[in-house]
Amino acid sequence: MLNSHLPILLVVVPLLAAPLIVLLRRSLPSWIVATAASVATLAIALPLLQQAVSEGVISYAIGNWPPPLGIEYRVDAANAFVAVIVSLIGVFVMPYCRRGVAAEVRSEEHYLFYAMMMLCLSGLLGILLTGDAFNLFVFLEISSLATYVLIAMGRDRRALVASYQYLLMGTIGATLYVIGIGLLYLQTGTLNLADMAARLPAMGDPRATLAALAFITVGISLKIALFPLHLWLPNAYAYSPSAVSAFLAATATKVSIYVLMRYFFTIFGETVVFDARYTGVILLALSLAAMFVPAVVAIFQTDLKRLLAYSSVSQIGYITLGISLHSVGGLTAALAHLFNHALTKGGMFLVLGGIVLRLGGSALDRMAGLGRTMPIAAFAFVIGGLSLIGIPGTAGFVSKWYLVTAAMAEGQWWLAGAVMLSSLLAVIYVWRFVEIAYFREPPDDHPPSGEAPLSLLVPALLMIAACVWFGLDASWSGSMARAAAEALAGGWK
Amino acid sequence: MSIAGHYSYFVTILLLMVGLFIVIARSNLIKKLVGLGLFQTAVYLLYIAPGKLIGGVAPIIGEGFEVYSNPLPHVLILTAIVVGVATLALGLALVVRIKEAYGSIEEEEILALDADDELKARDPS
Numbered sequence: 377m378l379n380s381h382l383p384i385l386l387v388v389v390p391l392l393a394a395p396l397i398v399l400l401r402r403s404l405p406s407w408i409v410a411t412a413a414s415v416a417t418l419a420i421a422l423p424l425l426q427q428a429v430s431e432g433v434i435s436y437a438i439g440n441w442p443p444p445l446g447i448e449y450r451v452d453a454a455n456a457f458v459a460v461i462v463s464l465i466g467v468f469v470m471p472y473c474r475r476g477v478a479a480e481v482r483s484e485e486h487y488l489f490y491a492m493m494m495l496c497l498s499g500l501l502g503i504l505l506t507g508d509a510f511n512l513f514v515f516l517e518i519s520s521l522a523t524y525v526l527i528a529m530g531r532d533r534r535a536l537v538a539s540y541q542y543l544l545m546g547t548i549g550a551t552l553y554v555i556g557i558g559l560l561y562l563q564t565g566t567l568n569l570a571d572m573a574a575r576l577p578a579m580g581d582p583r584a585t586l587a588a589l590a591f592i593t594v595g596i597s598l599k600i601a602l603f604p605l606h607l608w609l610p611n612a613y614a615y616s617p618s619a620v621s622a623f624l625a626a627t628a629t630k631v632s633i634y635v636l637m638r639y640f641f642t643i644f645g646e647t648v649v650f651d652a653r654y655t656g657v658i659l660l661a662l663s664l665a666a667m668f669v670p671a672v673v674a675i676f677q678t679d680l681k682r683l684l685a686y687s688s689v690s691q692i693g694y695i696t697l698g699i700s701l702h703s704v705g706g707l708t709a710a711l712a713h714l715f716n717h718a719l720t721k722g723g724m725f726l727v728l729g730g731i732v733l734r735l736g737g738s739a740l741d742r743m744a745g746l747g748r749t750m751p752i753a754a755f756a757f758v759i760g761g762l763s764l765i766g767i768p769g770t771a772g773f774v775s776k777w778y779l780v781t782a783a784m785a786e787g788q789w790w791l792a793g794a795v796m797l798s799s800l801l802a803v804i805y806v807w808r809f810v811e812i813a814y815f816r817e818p819p820d821d822h823p824p825s826g827e828a829p830l831s832l833l834v835p836a837l838l839m840i841a842a843c844v845w846f847g848l849d850a851s852w853s854g855s856m857a858r859a860a861a862e863a864l865a866g867g868w869k
Numbered sequence: 870m871s872i873a874g875h876y877s878y879f880v881t882i883l884l885l886m887v888g889l890f891i892v893i894a895r896s897n898l899i900k901k902l903v904g905l906g907l908f909q910t911a912v913y914l915l916y917i918a919p920g921k922l923i924g925g926v927a928p929i930i931g932e933g934f935e936v937y938s939n940p941l942p943h944v945l946i947l948t949a950i951v952v953g954v955a956t957l958a959l960g961l962a963l964v965v966r967i968k969e970a971y972g973s974i975e976e977e978e979i980l981a982l983d984a985d986d987e988l989k990a991r992d993p994s
Contacts, residue, residue, distance in 0.1 A: 510945055517952045524959055533970035534983055544892060544905060547956050551909050554949065558916050561942075678991075739990070780900045 377502030485502030551596030556591030618729025666693030723839030730828025745818025
């Protein structure tokens, strides 16, 4: 009985947790509710993925109004897989929040922080599950508005400006998306995505479809932070509280990437997007630019959090590169990297949060001698860095391997070289940390040696360990990414 | 397919571009939000205008009602208006906090203050 309501429960549980937290108002009960809700979402998302992989598409009619008139939630291997990623990150980040938030957010705002985290989680999961174009926009705005507030909660006053800038760019992106679906609605007369996908081929390839494709692509790319639309991202990640940086870096942009994939492969279809025009070439060029330019910028950062943020923009390039290959192999690589990068970058931001708590700042110079004063954290950070580079034995290697294999299967040998070269840039920015942390003397005024509190260290280490685990045994993540890619490319039959 | 027949689309695009231009060109944070509001409002027009038929009424089955307007775009835009109001409220709240923290709502002055801070952080003397 309950089993058939899993899709809606996944969204409703965190959505109801948010007002409950606001009513509780106290910090500790709020945290308990938030943690329980994120564990519950993972407990719902896992069987949902199981069900979607074994049984195919699950359609859930909200309020029993049959689609296409009513709003439908449509779950297949692809969105269930991304939903598992998002809720998994939630489970890692929530236990971390207890101490992390106590240190970084004013105590009277704690309950609001948890409420916003829940709204953000609920919005992201809603974007994934919904099968309705306009419903997707509403969830996009729910998660975005919550994100703006979370970023503004950072201690530094620059967090406010970062949040304001993200608000401008995010709203422009969401509005462009609304224009796109408006044009699609005018043509097809439906907002149900599956229905739209079925009706679009009969329309031929008129200019309005092309315009809709352009608006949706640019709008969603703004949310993805696809180079050169990434300008909001570095400041937003650098000045928000550490738990928020970890959560956003691992989930928000990934969910938008899923939306782009869904529109490209399921709604418009490969023939309209890739075969009839140069979308693939443009996306390939932007992905290559993303792999190199922000990576070079990352090398010159003086702040470790900003460095990681620029590295995120660069890693997004690998994912969109997988999309631009428009083959099942390329999509598998993109989805696998989505998962692996979420673990890697989320874990690194969590480790960094602990370091920042001890050192009082994230400037690279302060990290001098960290290998001696905080050996475990520094080591975990380096392991995460190795995964960013793609050293064998870490999760980053697995997805880069998929990516290179997919590029070669398409006959694009030179892309393999480009991936290598861009990885070398990652070596440089990770090495900057290694050099400062291990080969420099700690400054005279450094705080006494010691690790971050256990409640911060344990979730961070678990995430980094997961990164190694999925690097050594990629059978689960690989097969799930494969199933998700096939579901995306196969359409909603 | 005349220019007059596409009148509402031309107005929509004009409003969109005016809004976007204000967001990009103005440095005052409040004015930027005004531009953003204009940008969003233009989209409401894009949805509502095609849904309305001249002489059309609400879709009520009964005698005397023959030409119907499509009510769905109106409902969608009602939602979009709520979203727009929430965004604007949050944006204004952020501007209030920025004013408290920086003492200014001019983008250039804020960026200059940030640049000063960064110089001081690098070279404390």
